[in-house]
Amino acid sequence: MTHPGDVGPQTGRNLDPWYTSYADRTAGLAASEVRALFAVASRPEVVSLAGGMPFVKALPEELIHSAFTTMMREHGSEALQYGGGQGIPEVREQILQVMSLEGINDASADDVVTTTGSQHALDLVSKLFLNPGDVVLAEAPSYVGALGTFKSYQADVAHVAIDDDGLIPEALEETIAHLRVEGRTIKFLYTVANYNNPAGVTMSLERRIRVLEICRREHILILEDNPYGLLYFDKPGLPALRSMDAENVIYLGSFSKILSPGLRVGWALAPHAIREKLILAVEASILSPSTFNQWVVTEYLRQSDWQQQIEGYRAVYRERRDAMDQALNEHLPQLSWTKPDGGFFVWVRLTEQLDSKQMLPRAVKELVAYTPGTAFFADGRGRHEMRLSFCYPTPERIKLGVRRLANVINGELDLVETFGTSTRRGPDEDRVNMPPPNIS
Amino acid sequence: MTHPGDVGPQTGRNLDPWYTSYADRTAGLAASEVRALFAVASRPEVVSLAGGMPFVKALPEELIHSAFTTMMREHGSEALQYGGGQGIPEVREQILQVMSLEGINDASADDVVTTTGSQHALDLVSKLFLNPGDVVLAEAPSYVGALGTFKSYQADVAHVAIDDDGLIPEALEETIAHLRVEGRTIKFLYTVANYNNPAGVTMSLERRIRVLEICRREHILILEDNPYGLLYFDKPGLPALRSMDAENVIYLGSFSKILSPGLRVGWALAPHAIREKLILAVEASILSPSTFNQWVVTEYLRQSDWQQQIEGYRAVYRERRDAMDQALNEHLPQLSWTKPDGGFFVWVRLTEQLDSKQMLPRAVKELVAYTPGTAFFADGRGRHEMRLSFCYPTPERIKLGVRRLANVINGELDLVETFGTSTRRGPDEDRVNMPPPNIS
Numbered sequence: 001m002t003h004p005g006d007v008g009p010q011t012g013r014n015l016d017p018w019y020t021s022y023a024d025r026t027a028g029l030a031a032s033e034v035r036a037l038f039a040v041a042s043r044p045e046v047v048s049l050a051g052g053m054p055f056v057k058a059l060p061e062e063l064i065h066s067a068f069t070t071m072m073r074e075h076g077s078e079a080l081q082y083g084g085g086q087g088i089p090e091v092r093e094q095i096l097q098v099m100s101l102e103g104i105n106d107a108s109a110d111d112v113v114t115t116t117g118s119q120h121a122l123d124l125v126s127k128l129f130l131n132p133g134d135v136v137l138a139e140a141p142s143y144v145g146a147l148g149t150f151k152s153y154q155a156d157v158a159h160v161a162i163d164d165d166g167l168i169p170e171a172l173e174e175t176i177a178h179l180r181v182e183g184r185t186i187k188f189l190y191t192v193a194n195y196n197n198p199a200g201v202t203m204s205l206e207r208r209i210r211v212l213e214i215c216r217r218e219h220i221l222i223l224e225d226n227p228y229g230l231l232y233f234d235k236p237g238l239p240a241l242r243s244m245d246a247e248n249v250i251y252l253g254s255f256s257k258i259l260s261p262g263l264r265v266g267w268a269l270a271p272h273a274i275r276e277k278l279i280l281a282v283e284a285s286i287l288s289p290s291t292f293n294q295w296v297v298t299e300y301l302r303q304s305d306w307q308q309q310i311e312g313y314r315a316v317y318r319e320r321r322d323a324m325d326q327a328l329n330e331h332l333p334q335l336s337w338t339k340p341d342g343g344f345f346v347w348v349r350l351t352e353q354l355d356s357k358q359m360l361p362r363a364v365k366e367l368v369a370y371t372p373g374t375a376f377f378a379d380g381r382g383r384h385e386m387r388l389s390f391c392y393p394t395p396e397r398i399k400l401g402v403r404r405l406a407n408v409i410n411g412e413l414d415l416v417e418t419f420g421t422s423t424r425r426g427p428d429e430d431r432v433n434m435p436p437p438n439i440s
Numbered sequence: 441m442t443h444p445g446d447v448g449p450q451t452g453r454n455l456d457p458w459y460t461s462y463a464d465r466t467a468g469l470a471a472s473e474v475r476a477l478f479a480v481a482s483r484p485e486v487v488s489l490a491g492g493m494p495f496v497k498a499l500p501e502e503l504i505h506s507a508f509t510t511m512m513r514e515h516g517s518e519a520l521q522y523g524g525g526q527g528i529p530e531v532r533e534q535i536l537q538v539m540s541l542e543g544i545n546d547a548s549a550d551d552v553v554t555t556t557g558s559q560h561a562l563d564l565v566s567k568l569f570l571n572p573g574d575v576v577l578a579e580a581p582s583y584v585g586a587l588g589t590f591k592s593y594q595a596d597v598a599h600v601a602i603d604d605d606g607l608i609p610e611a612l613e614e615t616i617a618h619l620r621v622e623g624r625t626i627k628f629l630y631t632v633a634n635y636n637n638p639a640g641v642t643m644s645l646e647r648r649i650r651v652l653e654i655c656r657r658e659h660i661l662i663l664e665d666n667p668y669g670l671l672y673f674d675k676p677g678l679p680a681l682r683s684m685d686a687e688n689v690i691y692l693g694s695f696s697k698i699l700s701p702g703l704r705v706g707w708a709l710a711p712h713a714i715r716e717k718l719i720l721a722v723e724a725s726i727l728s729p730s731t732f733n734q735w736v737v738t739e740y741l742r743q744s745d746w747q748q749q750i751e752g753y754r755a756v757y758r759e760r761r762d763a764m765d766q767a768l769n770e771h772l773p774q775l776s777w778t779k780p781d782g783g784f785f786v787w788v789r790l791t792e793q794l795d796s797k798q799m800l801p802r803a804v805k806e807l808v809a810y811t812p813g814t815a816f817f818a819d820g821r822g823r824h825e826m827r828l829s830f831c832y833p834t835p836e837r838i839k840l841g842v843r844r845l846a847n848v849i850n851g852e853l854d855l856v857e858t859f860g861t862s863t864r865r866g867p868d869e870d871r872v873n874m875p876p877p878n879i880s
Contacts, residue, residue, distance in 0.1 A: 023574075079702050081496050081701060152724045260520040264729070264732075274456075286560045
């Protein structure tokens with residue numbers, strides 16, 4: 001695919017004098033789609049339905065001011081100093097309160113490790129467990145940032161089918177059996193059981209129990225990533241997998257969606273022996289997470305009615321979810337999509353003639369961005385699907401974005417009807433940044 | 441060494457149901473000495489000469505207040521949001537100013553990547569380059585946190601001899617030649633050329649030029665870790681290695697020692713192709729560094745006379761270095777030690793009869809802590825050396841600490857003289873946490 005004149009990877013290699021020095025794992029490091037997002041989404045004329053940025057303007061800034069002021073007055077020199085690798089005890093105690101809202105009531109602050117956002121915990125758990133060639137089980141589709149991290153440790157992802165009730169237990173059993181026959185080593189099941197990113201679906205209670213049973217029986221650890229659990233819309237969320245099994249689940253939580261991602265405070269709750277190793281991994285990675293930010297979070301939780309604040313977020317995102325659902329009904333009734341009970345994302349199934357990756361440059365030209373489904377599969381699937389996020393734009397912008405998207409899609413479908421193909425390539429396409437994006 | 445009744449690693453393994461699931465690299469993960477430090481040093485009655493914590497009380501808190509207030513007023517919703525994986529452009533521009541004080545004048549903000557402290561950059565560079573069995577060259581002794589990170593990627597460290605002028609070029613050449621004969625793959629030279637942690641020595645200008653020549657000739661990348669460069673006491677520091685070679689040096693810098701470690705803002709300046717990969721590695725690790733903290737740093741640098749503030753730190757640490765040097769002269773004239781021109785640490789050479797690791801529990805009992813030399817070698821050396829840090833305790837506490845240390849050392853030497861051995865083991869020793877520690 002590379003032509004002599006291209007300024008592509010091949011040329012880049014030749015220009016990099018250290019090309020032969022990199023570790024084997026670095027060969028798999030592909031240009032991230034996260035950066036492209038920021039480039040696209042930051043242009044104000046584009047309606048971005050691509051990112052996963054929370055609407056932080058819904059957070060009254062005086063709450064942060066107040067938390068900061070108290071922190072500096074009462075813990076200033078501690079907040080400016082190094083801390084322990086596990087995180088400060090005060091925030092770990094409060095994290096127990098947050099997790100109790102997800103049904104986790106048997107945890108100890110000793111088993112919580114705070115990290116630089118929950119992505120960091122995801123990375124360190126991967127570092128602790130994954131040898132090259134190991135297999136991680138994950139929903140089909142699954143969070144793009146997790147797929148990238150697993151790849152960075154040279155692990156393979158085996159996707160497990162989902163439906164509107166989340167991961168399908170029978171598919172999980174079949175996938176495990178198949179991999180075992182092949183002699184593969186399965187290290188853990190990675191799941192976003194609540195308001196899945198990108199699919200928007202939630203694993204039912206019955207299935208949670210089944211999935212836990214299967215993994216216990218097969219001695220497969222579960223890595224439960226739950227950034228959206230408290231952002232439910234229609235009814236309170238289901239109990240976390242971790243609430244039903246303390247021994248076989250590593251639980252990841254985050255303040256990014258219920259407070260602020262700019263603070264980068266997340267956490268892992270892990271069985272004792274794993275937690276010990278996780279602390280060592282944090283120390284090797286960053287010495288200690290930011291005490292400054294942990295204290296801001298601590299004082300915020302102490303001073304504000306944070307549960308009421310989360311209720312406010314729910315109202316904001318519920319309205320946006322509804323705006324997106326209505327706009328899709330109005331402008332793209334011929335397609336199907338999920339209607340999530342919480343979280344940030346709607347998963348849209350296109351018709352077989354449409355290719356979300358190929359269509360993206362045209363969409364950006366029409367001033368709307370989305371994330372092609374291919375970003376959420378490790379195996380090239382997802383061309384006929386896309387993720388739309390409703391978290392950041394206002395309801396009006398969401399409607400505008402969906403209207404623009406409908407123009408693009410309907411234009412494509414007209415072409416298919418007329419010429420039997422949607423492969424309309426223009427010189428512009430090569431100049432538009434390919435596929436955006438997602439951030440968390 | 442493990443007895444049946446021990447509550448040791450062997451028992452721990454049996455209790456951990458996931459013991460067989462860990463990655464190969466996790467086997468080398470040893471209980472970190474950093475945590476033990478915090479346990480020891482936090483007891484107020486102990487004079488800790490063990491840690492590497494900067495004296496953050498020397499930073500006027502109103503400067504942080506002012507930076508925070510402006511940040512929230514002018515960039516609030518940006519500071520609370522996700523950022524790009526490379527870090528915000530504003531802080532990267534200012535980092536150029538900081539680096540220009542180290543002689544680096546040809547850098548571009550495009551080639552700077554901000555990280556969660558420079559330890560994070562160290563970790564990610566290691567992840568990019570190190571395969572299991574690769575070799576990293578490092579000073580003998582070398583920063584304990586770097587040794588831990590290299591080990592976490594299953595690399596081996598080959599120590600290169602130093603003297604009062606830092607790394608010895610001839611020793612570097614010999615080590616390289618020896619390793620090449622053995623067929624080993626050398627990935628980079630890790631060096632703390634300014635006010636070495638732990639040795640306190642500085643690589644001379646002549647040697648910097650020689651080391652750069654040797655590494656260029658041998659096609660060995662240099663990883664220059666420079667957290668202390670601006671904290672000089674007697675005369676301005678020497679130009680960074682990076683200032684003389686933009687192609688073969690990755691430079692690591694940090695705000696931990698010139699502002700606050702609690703913010704966890706560090707950076708890497710890397711050749712173009714490496715920088716591109718480093719950004720991808722940041723994204724896989726944490727999505728993006730904290731925008732909140734980057735903005736605090738940005739506004740601090742914009743608003744305050746930060747160079748004058750650094751001059752203030754120099755005065756604080758110079759006084760403490762002098763206090764330690766004088767106390768050693770007074771109480772332990774029979775030993776030899778380095779007198780650093782900057783930084784945080786003095787390296788003490790004990791007599792052959794003394795074992796710093798074995799002596800530590802007795803020192804802690806006498807209410808003084810230090811870091812045994814063994815922490816700074818990957819090969820078990822350092823038993824007859826110790827690191828004393830003068831950064832955190834006041835001059836009075838430093839004098840008290842050295843006096844206590846002299847009591848312990850002289851007590852040991854008396855024993856040696858009387859009985860011909862210092863191996864005085866009591867039941868207490870097993871109960872005292874073994875060897876502390878260092879943080880950065």
